[in-house]
Amino acid sequence: MASVADLKEKHAAATASVNSLRERLRQRREMLLDTDVARYSKVQGRAPVSFNPTDLVCCRTLQGHSGKVYSLDWTPEKNWIVSASQDGRLIVWNALTSQKTHAIKLHCPWVMTCAFAPNGQSVACGGLDSACSIFNLNSQADRDGNMPVSRILTGHKGYVSSCQYVPDQETRLITSSGDQTCVLWDVTTGQRISIFGGEFPSGHTADVQSVSINSSNTNMFVSGSCDATVRLWDIRIASRAVRTYHGHEGDVNSVKFFPDGHRFGTGSEDGTCRLFDMRTGHQLQVYSREPDRNDNELPAVTSIAFSISGRLLFAGYSNGDCYVWDTLLAEVVLNLGNLQNSHDGRISCLGMSSDGSALCTGSWDKNLKVRTFKKRLFPFTTS
Amino acid sequence: MGEEVAVVLEPPRPKSPPRYPDLCGRRRLQLELQILNREIDFLKDELQSLEGVPQVSRSCKEVNEFVGTKQDPLLPIEKKRHRSCRLFWWIRSKVCICASWICCSCQCLPKCKSPCCFDCSCCSCPDVSCCRSGKKRCCGLDNCSCCDSCCKPVCTSCSPSCSSCCNCKPSCCKPNCSSCCNLSCCKPDCGSCCKPNCSGFKLPSCCKFQCSPSCCHCTLPSCSSCNPCGSCKGCCSCPSDCKPSCGCFSAQCCSCRECCSCPQCSSCFGCFKPFKWSSLFGSCCSCKQCFKCQSSCCKGAPSCCKCQSSCCEGEDGSSSCWRSCCSIPKPSCSGCSCGCVWSCKKCTEGCRCSGCRNPCCATGCLC
Numbered sequence: 001m002a003s004v005a006d007l008k009e010k011h012a013a014a015t016a017s018v019n020s021l022r023e024r025l026r027q028r029r030e031m032l033l034d035t036d037v038a039r040y041s042k043v044q045g046r047a048p049v050s051f052n053p054t055d056l057v058c059c060r061t062l063q064g065h066s067g068k069v070y071s072l073d074w075t076p077e078k079n080w081i082v083s084a085s086q087d088g089r090l091i092v093w094n095a096l097t098s099q100k101t102h103a104i105k106l107h108c109p110w111v112m113t114c115a116f117a118p119n120g121q122s123v124a125c126g127g128l129d130s131a132c133s134i135f136n137l138n139s140q141a142d143r144d145g146n147m148p149v150s151r152i153l154t155g156h157k158g159y160v161s162s163c164q165y166v167p168d169q170e171t172r173l174i175t176s177s178g179d180q181t182c183v184l185w186d187v188t189t190g191q192r193i194s195i196f197g198g199e200f201p202s203g204h205t206a207d208v209q210s211v212s213i214n215s216s217n218t219n220m221f222v223s224g225s226c227d228a229t230v231r232l233w234d235i236r237i238a239s240r241a242v243r244t245y246h247g248h249e250g251d252v253n254s255v256k257f258f259p260d261g262h263r264f265g266t267g268s269e270d271g272t273c274r275l276f277d278m279r280t281g282h283q284l285q286v287y288s289r290e291p292d293r294n295d296n297e298l299p300a301v302t303s304i305a306f307s308i309s310g311r312l313l314f315a316g317y318s319n320g321d322c323y324v325w326d327t328l329l330a331e332v333v334l335n336l337g338n339l340q341n342s343h344d345g346r347i348s349c350l351g352m353s354s355d356g357s358a359l360c361t362g363s364w365d366k367n368l369k370v371r372t373f374k375k376r377l378f379p380f381t382t383s
Numbered sequence: 384m385g386e387e388v389a390v391v392l393e394p395p396r397p398k399s400p401p402r403y404p405d406l407c408g409r410r411r412l413q414l415e416l417q418i419l420n421r422e423i424d425f426l427k428d429e430l431q432s433l434e435g436v437p438q439v440s441r442s443c444k445e446v447n448e449f450v451g452t453k454q455d456p457l458l459p460i461e462k463k464r465h466r467s468c469r470l471f472w473w474i475r476s477k478v479c480i481c482a483s484w485i486c487c488s489c490q491c492l493p494k495c496k497s498p499c500c501f502d503c504s505c506c507s508c509p510d511v512s513c514c515r516s517g518k519k520r521c522c523g524l525d526n527c528s529c530c531d532s533c534c535k536p537v538c539t540s541c542s543p544s545c546s547s548c549c550n551c552k553p554s555c556c557k558p559n560c561s562s563c564c565n566l567s568c569c570k571p572d573c574g575s576c577c578k579p580n581c582s583g584f585k586l587p588s589c590c591k592f593q594c595s596p597s598c599c600h601c602t603l604p605s606c607s608s609c610n611p612c613g614s615c616k617g618c619c620s621c622p623s624d625c626k627p628s629c630g631c632f633s634a635q636c637c638s639c640r641e642c643c644s645c646p647q648c649s650s651c652f653g654c655f656k657p658f659k660w661s662s663l664f665g666s667c668c669s670c671k672q673c674f675k676c677q678s679s680c681c682k683g684a685p686s687c688c689k690c691q692s693s694c695c696e697g698e699d700g701s702s703s704c705w706r707s708c709c710s711i712p713k714p715s716c717s718g719c720s721c722g723c724v725w726s727c728k729k730c731t732e733g734c735r736c737s738g739c740r741n742p743c744c745a746t747g748c749l750c
Contacts, residue, residue: 004409004412008412011412014420014423015419018423019417021427025426025429032433034439037447043495151490244429259453263442276561277442282442284446305457308454308457309451309454309458373458
């Protein structure tokens with residue numbers, strides 16, 4: 001058996017190898033970095049996007065939560081939204097009429113994430129209870145008026161930070177957790193199908209904050225973590241990440257696939273959003289705001305969403321701003337946080353409707369707001 | 384799918400092995416060596432996979448091509464073409480004659496399909512202002528840009544002689560980048576590149592020594608802005624004995640000394656550092672608090688972090704808590720009735736009355 005001294009020597013040599021390989025990787029990638037999306041687009045003569053301050057009008061304000069809104073999700077087909085709040089409730093809204101269709105009191109009030117099932121019949125939520133609860137919206141309430149839980153997915157050893165149903169599959173759900181793993185669940189049996197990352201580290205080395213499933217290829221998903229990396233996973237291969245994406249310098253709070261399914265965006269504690277190429281691993285663009293006059297730290301990015309064409313990137317920040325980035329030219333075209341009828345607090349979550357016609361923002365001011373382009377208010381013109 | 388009866392069961396609490404292996408001695412080293420060797424294999428695979436990977440410009444091209452293929456309801460509506468331009472455009476496309484003065488006379492931009500421009504080959508130039516400013520429209524292989532001289536390629540990379548580039552100022556070409564301002568021409572070489580101030584960084588000294596493209600002065604950062612534990616690369620004064628297993632990623636988290644003792648904390652929402660979401664839910668626990676778990680009170684709940692006495696009040700010492708221990712710090716409930724007692728079985732959410740400090744029922748049940 002090797003002595004401790006031998007092991008220490010091998011450890012030092014292995015550490016040096018890892019550092020050297022990382023440096024070679026970095027240099028190799030830098031050689032391939034001949035341009036970025038903004039420079040390329042400018043050379044192509046792309047015209048900038050031009051918004052008037054009144055273009056993205058707030059057509060609905062959804063009021064009803066008594067605590068900060070932490071998470072929201074749209075249904076894939078109907079215009080319904082589910083939101084999760086510090087008040088310990090999930091509320092399901094009809095975004096067209098602003099009516100609440102369901103108000104679900106949660107067993108554990110410390111909820112952090114929620115998601116709609118693809119058929120719109122169930123919602124999932126998770127938080128500090130380290131579990132993911134499933135509610136069937138067609139269930140009858142009990143005597144106390146509470147909706148019963150139809151399934152609890154237990155197994156995580158840390159808080160559940162994010163959850164998403166696999167598109168077009170009512171029975172598959174992916175969660176991310178403070179225990180540094182992501183899990184694919186079978187909702188009908190409550191069993192874990194696969195665990196991504198974990199005890200023998202091939203995955204994240206810190207809390208995982210966000211997941212996004214590729215709607216073009218539902219076998220692939222990405223996860224963002226406090227270890228400042230994003231990892232790509234194939235749900236058929238849980239033993240190791242397909243690829244790791246470096247670049248951010250702080251916790252990655254939000255990840256979202258680009259509409260073409262070959263790229264994804266990220267938002268981070270370092271104040272930047274980035275666009276990565278899934279297949280090559282290249283960092284294509286950094287969306288970085290200017291520091292303020294007082295040279296304070298950049299506010300963190302809390303949540304991101306892409307418009308349906310990919311031309312716009314919406315990013316919510318910890319200081320209440322919500323920038324609309326021109327994805328191609330890497331310029332801010334609008335700040336929803338400065339508009340009339342904007343939120344009074346931090347925007348904690350963003351979501352795009354499935355048809356791309358509306359953006360919903362959730363905030364610490366306890367409200368949700370739905371914005372559309374004013375000249376295309378249908379179907380939101382009916383109120 | 385079949386619906387379950389709504390019975391909320393206690394989650395199973397299997398006895399799990401210690402979260403961290405033995406942190407001292409041979410076993411720790413062996414495990415870390417195993418992890419490093421695996422990482423070496425992954426990195427070699429990744430390095431190999433980069434062979435043959437196209438440059439970033441190819442992905443940028445794909446992104447540009449994709450954007451615009453789908454109608455976007457949130458984008459401003461483009462201006463409609465004037466009728467006269469539409470007719471003109473149709474005629475032009477049929478006649479297929481193109482002269483630069485005709486191209487510039489219209490709001491819209493006619494696209495000439497056959498090579499016949501005045502003194503350039505035809506192309507589809509989207510930028511009308513190029514015409515109006517009087518500059519000729521130069522046609523590259525598949526794009527146009529506004530240039531003083533016609534028909535020169537676009538500078539996608541810095542060529543030795545910028546006179547062959549369309550939009551590259553001669554001073555920007557390598558090797559002399561001292562007056563560089565067109566970033567597309569200059570390679571990011573910290574020593575000789577004139578770049579704007581470090582956007583995105585608080586201080587120039589925060590730039591990593593690898594010199595990110597937006598950095599002007601690349602020096603090693605001070606550790607106040609980098610992770611003191613774990614990845615100390617690039618930091619100038621990080622202690623060398625920082626243990627990556629601490630998982631600390633915030634400068635405010637802990638010093639390396641404290642990180643080494645973090646694993647002794649029993650699991651408290653996975654916190655080995657000030658809980659990331661503590662600003663949302665109140666502070667979870669610090670490692671110090673984790674030691675205060677009263678085992679008799681928290682029977683059956685080994686993960687109980689700080690067992691509130693309200694969990695067990697009203698019970699005598701011989702009986703186990705009939706209610707599972709509160710592993711979540713309970714808020715004070717300013718609005719609760721101090722008359723309603725915790726022991727009421729209808730009470731599902733206990734807390735402490737901020738006034739009298741008695742255990743209260745947050746849901747205000749009446750017994």
